[in-house]
Amino acid sequence: MLPLxxxxxxVYRRELLARLQLPFTCSSPDIDESPLAGESAIELVRRLAQAKAQALAASHPGHLIIGSDQVAVLDGKIIGKPHTFDKAREQLLAASGASVTFLTGLALLNSQSGHCQLDCIPFTVHMRTLDPARVEHYLRAEQPYDCAGSFKAEGLGVSLFQRTEGPDATSLVGLPLIRLVDMLLAEGIQIP
Structure with a gap:
């Protein structure tokens, strides 16, 4: 088995990958994540997932390298990580009663053969109608400022949802494990 x-x-992706009970290491790729002119959200996450994996290929020969990137889309526009309370409040109030689609790009690169599997997994969150007091209470309780969409689905953020839809709930957190298992199996990796 090639090292993973x-x-x-x-941290969120690391915790998700650990669920598969496979040994792996982590390294942070240094890439420019800026969107290209005219690039759709799907094209962006697919390109960045592949670029992240490829950025580490030369320094990690003979590895299976997982790259992933995610954006949240509200009303056809990409919304990023809020980084501040005010921006998070603005994002959540804009999403009130609406649907936010998370697009997660996933790449599995075999740095030995150069073969790369690439996909984009969508997941949609239909938000409850939120009032400013509820939004502020949530933000003070969980402080999800490093999360696209301004909530942590694996925590209290789920209380903001009316319902969800998509093929893989782990894609919402940033690493679609169901699709990743398919990719790993195609590389001959057996999952315990």
Missing amino acids: LLASSS
Whole structure:
């Protein structure tokens, strides 16, 4: 089995990958994540997932390298990580009663053969109608300022949802494990 490398510094992705009970290491790729002119959200996450994996290929020969990237889309526009309370409040109030689609790009690069599997997994969150007091209470309780969409689905953020839809709930957190298992199996990796 080729060693497994997660091309990410994300604690959330590391925790998800650990669920598969496979040994892996992590390394943070250094890439420019700016969107290209005219690039759709799907094209962006697919390109960045692959770029993250490829950025580590030369320094990690003979590895299976996992790259992943995610954006949240509200009303056809990409919304990023809020980084501040005010921006998070603005994002959540804009999402009140609406649907936010998370697009997660996933790449599995075999740095030995150069073969790369690439996909984009969508997941939609239909938000409850939120009032400013509820939003502020949530933000003070969980402080999800490093999360696209301004909530942590694996925590109290789920209380803001009316319902969800998509093929893989782990894609919402940033690493679609169901699709990743398919990719790993195609590389001959057996999952315990």
